[in-house]
Amino acid sequence: MNEIHRTLAEAHRREWAFVLAATVRVAGNLDVAEECVQDAFVSALAAWTERGVPGNPGAWLTTTARRRALDVLRRDRTLRGKLTLLIDPTDPAVPDPATIGEGEGDVIPDDRLRLVFTCCHPALALEARIALTLRLVCGLTTAEIARAFLVSETTMAARITRAKKKITIARIPYRVPPAHELPDRLDAVLTVVHLLYTTGHTAPEGDTLVRPELVERALDLARMLHTLMPDDREVRGLLALLLLTDARRATRTDDDGRLLLLEEQDRSRWDRQAISEGGELVRQALHRGRPGRFTLQATIAAVHAESPAYADTDWHEVLGLYNALLAVWPSPVVALNRAVAVAMVEGPEAGLVALDSIAGDARLAGYPYFPAARADLLRRLGRLQDAAHAYRAAISLATNAAERSFLARRLAEVTTTA
Amino acid sequence: MAKYMLLIYGDEAGFANPTPEQWDWMMKAHGAFAQAVVEQGGQIVAGDALQPTATATAVRGDATGDQIVTDGPFVETKEALGGFYIVEATDLDQAIAFARQCPAPAGGIEVRPIMDTSGAAPGS
Numbered sequence A: 001m002n003e004i005h006r007t008l009a010e011a012h013r014r015e016w017a018f019v020l021a022a023t024v025r026v027a028g029n030l031d032v033a034e035e036c037v038q039d040a041f042v043s044a045l046a047a048w049t050e051r052g053v054p055g056n057p058g059a060w061l062t063t064t065a066r067r068r069a070l071d072v073l074r075r076d077r078t079l080r081g082k083l084t085l086l087i088d089p090t091d092p093a094v095p096d097p098a099t100i101g102e103g104e105g106d107v108i109p110d111d112r113l114r115l116v117f118t119c120c121h122p123a124l125a126l127e128a129r130i131a132l133t134l135r136l137v138c139g140l141t142t143a144e145i146a147r148a149f150l151v152s153e154t155t156m157a158a159r160i161t162r163a164k165k166k167i168t169i170a171r172i173p174y175r176v177p178p179a180h181e182l183p184d185r186l187d188a189v190l191t192v193v194h195l196l197y198t199t200g201h202t203a204p205e206g207d208t209l210v211r212p213e214l215v216e217r218a219l220d221l222a223r224m225l226h227t228l229m230p231d232d233r234e235v236r237g238l239l240a241l242l243l244l245t246d247a248r249r250a251t252r253t254d255d256d257g258r259l260l261l262l263e264e265q266d267r268s269r270w271d272r273q274a275i276s277e278g279g280e281l282v283r284q285a286l287h288r289g290r291p292g293r294f295t296l297q298a299t300i301a302a303v304h305a306e307s308p309a310y311a312d313t314d315w316h317e318v319l320g321l322y323n324a325l326l327a328v329w330p331s332p333v334v335a336l337n338r339a340v341a342v343a344m345v346e347g348p349e350a351g352l353v354a355l356d357s358i359a360g361d362a363r364l365a366g367y368p369y370f371p372a373a374r375a376d377l378l379r380r381l382g383r384l385q386d387a388a389h390a391y392r393a394a395i396s397l398a399t400n401a402a403e404r405s406f407l408a409r410r411l412a413e414v415t416t417t418a
Numbered sequence B: 001m002a003k004y005m006l007l008i009y010g011d012e013a014g015f016a017n018p019t020p021e022q023w024d025w026m027m028k029a030h031g032a033f034a035q036a037v038v039e040q041g042g043q044i045v046a047g048d049a050l051q052p053t054a055t056a057t058a059v060r061g062d063a064t065g066d067q068i069v070t071d072g073p074f075v076e077t078k079e080a081l082g083g084f085y086i087v088e089a090t091d092l093d094q095a096i097a098f099a100r101q102c103p104a105p106a107g108g109i110e111v112r113p114i115m116d117t118s119g120a121a122p123g124s
Helices: A003-027 A030-051 A059-074 A077-081 A114-117 A125-139 A142-148 A153-169 A183-201 A212-228 A232-244 A272-285 A293-305 A313-326 A332-346 A348-356 A368-380 A384-399 A401-417 B020-041 B092-101
Strands: B004-011 B043-049 B055-059 B067-071 B079-089 B105-111
Touching: A003 A030, A003 A114, A030 A059, A030 A153, A059 A272, A059 B067, A077 A212, A114 A125, A114 A212, A125 A142, A125 A153, A142 A153, A142 A272, A142 A401, A183 A232, A232 A272, A272 A293, A272 B105, A293 A313, A293 A332, A293 A368, A293 B020, A332 A348, A332 A368, A348 A368, A348 B067, A368 A384, A368 B043, A368 B092, B004 B092, B020 B043, B020 B092, B079 B092, B079 B105, B092 B105
Parallel strands: none
Antiparallel strands: B004 B079, B004 B105, B043 B079, B055 B067
8 A cells, every 4th residue: 555545544534524524515415425525535546646645635635525516516407406405504604605616725614513413313213323424424335334234235225325315305404403402412422432332342243352443433433522522521421431441452352362351351451541541531521510321431441440450449439330320321231230340349149139130121131241140140159050041041142252152161160060 | 394294193092081171181282282383483284183093994905906994993003193283394303393392191203204296206
């Protein structure tokens, strides 16, 4: 790969969202905008090879893509009649189409937040929001997204087309929601980024535990949101959570890809820079008011990341944080993690009582971590037959190969001892 | 502005035989809703309540092309269509905001964009 290719790949990762968001405003249509942005990246290769890389590659790409969009609209009048995407024409930041691309000194507004909020609109199904965000905000190809989620390209293409159609036909507006709607709408955005991260962090299926490309994209998105909304505490909390969790990535499996638990991980290999950045973000996010669910999760991750050894973990603090988290986010998965913390503070018997109190929750049916957590507590209590039973239940539900083989190892341990 | 239909779904059992108080509450709630839509810059184009599904009759074609008339709604559901509004709203966000304010004590609202049939075929 030569210098130009490298610059272009870098620009694709860093500038795609900005270029597309700015072009959507001119094109008024997601498909047209996407095509024009793709064309701009293609023509950049020849232009930059011939005349050198421009001082500001992002601005070059944006101007080129926006000009192209104008050309397309001039040529195809029928398309113009179908300017389908809903952009508020009274918005003072909407450019006068007549002047776009005429001057080199165009001030191009940063529309990335509009793009993100449109892709993550709660009226779209969660899986569609994720696909759209990867496609439109991260610039991944449909084939890449299909691969990441282990579905066929046709299925993924249909999912993306359906979502874009709903955006235009149902008139989902291209805008940042007003202040009174912002907390709810932002939570939908953060949920998408977090889910993207967790899907990459522990791949739901397949042989490898981590899908680095999804993890990297989620981190990019969290960073971008933090840049665009620097004062929002939950955005800060999410970025911190991802950094602190990801700091342990290299130590989560051994050389053979086997899963290692928190207590088995080599803490000297944790990413210190990510931990100190994440820790600092947590302290800022906790600074004022009541923390939200991402900030609380990040705080728990910080307690673990900053503890010098597993034996030094402050489980009382972890339990207190899970109590606070459960209060703002009453999810059975949080209750499950809280039960594990209860076991660490008050012993496995108390942990088991806490676990059994949520056993009837239908949302936990099919969730492999529930029988896995139960199995672990039963094993520690010496109830090996019950433990074996629970490990088998967990294995039958787990879909990730690394996790399955970990559970199989534990099952073998308790059955040989029993 | 665009038109949306707000379809009001709910469990009919709860409102089969309304008391005078319930009826009164219902009328007031819908009156307040209509007023709120206008105050927020929207428009109510149409709206009505439907008689219970026990009074419905379905007419449908069978495999041989004959039309069969049967007693009951087209689709049996626990939460039945009980009424509707057609509103004008600037976008889906506003239509959703109207739906949130629309009385639907025994169920919820489905928001559907209304197709503009005056121009070219959709998707062309």
